[in-house]
Structures are given as C-alpha cells and as structure tokens.
Amino acid sequence: MEIVAALASVLGDPILLLWVFAASVVGMVVGAIPGLTASAAIAMLLPLTFYMEPLAALAFLYVIGKSGRYGGSIAAILFNTPGTAASAATQIDGYPLAQQGKASKAMKVATISSVIGDYTGETLLIVGVGVIAAIALRLGPPELFAIYFAAFVVIGSVIGKSITRGLASAALGVLISMIGIDPISSKERFTFGSFDLTNGISLVPLMIGIFVLGEVFSQLEARGKKMEIVDESDDAAKARNRLTWPEFRPCVPHVIRSSLIGSFIGVLPGMGSSIAAFVAYGEGKRRAKTPEEWGKGALEGVAAPEAANNAVSGPSMAPLLTLGIPGSTIGAILVGVFLIHGIQIGPTLFITSRDLVYSLFACGLIGIAMYGLVGYFGAAFVGRFVTRIPTDILYPIVFLTSFVTAYASRGSLFDVLVMVLAGFAGWLMKKYDFNPAAFVISFVLAGGAELTFRQAMLLSEDGLLIFVTRPVALGFLILGFAALFLRARSLNRQAREAALKDA
Structure with missing residues (x-):
C-alpha cells in the first residue's frame, strides 16, 4: 500500500520527523493560549515555509493545525476559556472537572479522545480521497463551478451566527480577490490607478492581518482577565487524577460515535470543528445514561466534543486536495503553501504529486501520535507554562512578528499596509459578528470559481x-x-425558542 511506503519513507527522514515533532508542540502550546488560534500561528509561520522543502512545509503547518485543535482543550479545561472556537463545547464539562481538582484527568480523556478522533478522520481520508479524486477528474467546468457556488453558499450561511453577515463576508472575500489584472482580458480591475494593486492582494499579509492582528486587537480590547490554574501537585490530587479503564470505558461509545460525526462534517466545506463538537456533544448528551450529569463534570462530556473536533481535521482536506476547495481556514492557508511551492491542487494532484500527498498523510499519522504522547504526559505542564506568559509581553511580540512576516513574504511595504488594514477588518468582523473565516476561504476560492464559470460559458450555447x-x-x-434553507429554518427556530424563554 502507498501509505505504508510513505510511512517508511517519513520515518527514515530524521529532519522531517523533527519538523513534525516541532509542529506537534507548537500547535499544542498555541492552541492552549486563549485567543491565539492555530490559524493565527499557521498564518504567522507561513513565510518560514518559503525556505523549506515542499513536504516539510506542508507537514509542519498541517500538524500544527491538528495539534492546535487539541491544544484548545487545555485552555477550555483549565481556564474556562476555549483556546479555539471548537473547544467551547469541551469547557462545558471540562472546567467543572478542573474545579473538582480533576483537570489532569479531564485532559487525559481529551487527549485520548482527540487522538482516536483524529486517527479515524485521517484513516477515512486516506481510504476515500483517491476515489473522490477519480470522480473529480470526470467533472467539467459547469460541475466544478456548481461545486464552488455550493461551497460559497454553505460557507457563507453555515459559519457564524447570521446568514446575512456570513454571506456578506463571503461576498467581500470574492470582491477583494478580483483586485488586479483580469486573467482573461488582461484589463485592470479595482486598481484605482495604483501600481501596487495591479498584482492583486497577496494571500500571506491578508491572512496574517485577519487572523493574527485581528486577534491581537480583540485581546487588547478584552485585556485584564487573569488566568488561574488549580494546584494539583499534592499526592491526593495525583491519585484523584489517575485515569482508570472503568472510568474511560463509558466514554468509548461516545468517542466512536463522535469520531464518525466529526469525519462526516469535516467533508462538508465550511462546517468546521466547532459545529462538529457541538453536534457531537448534543447527540452524546441525548444518548447518555445519565444526561443530568452532563454540564457538571462528566468525562463523557469531554470525550464526545474532543473526538468530533479532531476527527474533522483529516476529512476537511478531501475537498481541498481533490477539488481545490478548502474546507476550513487552515485548509485555505495550506492552499498558499501549495501555490508557493508550485504545486497545483485539484483532481490532477493525484497524478502529478501522488507520492507527496501520501507522504503528507503519513506525517499526519505520525503527528497525531506525537501530540498524543506529549499531551497525555505534558498537558498540565503546558497549561502552567501558558499561565506564566504575561499577556502584555506575549501580544506585543506577536504584533511585531506579524510586521516582520508580512514584509518578509515579498519584501514589500505595501504588504505591511495590507496586513494592517486586514487586521482592523478582522477585528471589526469579529466585533460585529461578520465572519473572517468565510471571508478568507471565499478569497481563496474566487479565482478558481471565476475560471470555471468562464470556461462553462465558453462551452455553453x-x-x-x-x-x-x-x-x-x-x-x-x-x-x-437546500443548505441555505435549512440553516435559515434552524436559526428561525432558535429565535422562536429564545423568545418563548424570555416571555
């Protein structure tokens, strides 16, 4: 099998393994810092990959995305502040466990569940992605544009609290992507006479601004909150936090079910980890033998969302690798890495770069094992490390690093200006419930959508x-x-239920 050969190749490359291990640790630490997401870390580290081999660059950022999803559970359990949006469901039962002095036990359950979920999703990706790619090769421009269109609608309507704001965010991403030279007619579009705009807006400074600076501005606005951690250094605490098989056994059905839920949701562009986590939590509570204990410190309430959250990681790569459609913000950033190294994503990827793809999958499998081992034995240490980082030092460093990385991408001060403007845009989007993720994913998709639309028009009579x-x-x-209609109906039902509660 190709994946076995790829695993052997990766295991025989110590430099590549070092990058994968570094990604496991970096992603976990970043995910554990409230407010600093894995997407922000990947966007900030993207220029570093310019000087790396293609496989090492992709594996480094891909594994950061995986371990960052898991790292969010550390902040959710210890500080009642989800390190990532997807960890919000974990804090419902995770933080009550921490208050009971069982934070380490909760983190062990989160680690095991995350690893099982991630392996489930990655295995399904490896098994199914070749079939999806073979089908995708038979699709023409009309079908591909219809897929792009469906992705725009689903991403815009499903991500976030408001359909209108989500679709507006997606539309803005499309509009910004059109700045520059028309690829067909070679005429300038939306440049307003500026030479700097003729080459369009670069992906790297845009993402650094949206995800990194936007987050820094949001944290500055919410500054002053002190993080505390429950002391678990005494012998009684160590005994209390020892995880036994009888304690974990009730979690197993929830982990298996949630892994499958997360894997299915991961294939759908734009749905993402947070939706998978809350769906799995709701389904787990509905099927639980003691649902009244959920929300008060149930280990199953930690296991279910963490398995689903991490199961999304692998399948979300399927639409990216086979159709060129990123299923998540991390996927959108990986598009940039593929393009930087001259790799054309889409159905032909499995013809031109098949070995690279399966080696990336192998790095993902190894990365899961690495963050699992580090997390199981070291999650509490990571939590204590995070509490010792003064935010008034951390965020200025992130702020200055953003300027350096934005300039380094092309050596252009105009890119720094783009980053700053994108940072304010990202902050305002979060503040007024617009969606930065929908904006960036649509920005990435727009070029392919326009090309397939024009090709379809040339074919059509x-x-x-x-x-x-x-x-x-x-x-x-x-x-x-249909996705738009169902989402609208769901939001209307939630609004009616909220109105009835208030009445």
Missing part, C-alpha cells in the same frame, strides 16, 4: 442554462440552496 441541463451541476446548486 444556452448561456446560464448549462448549469440546469447538466444533472451533476444542478444537483450541487440544489444542495447549496
């Missing part, structure tokens, strides 16, 4: 009717509108 007369294209268009 009936104009836009080509999307209706081709069954596969029509199916994806219907899927997009």
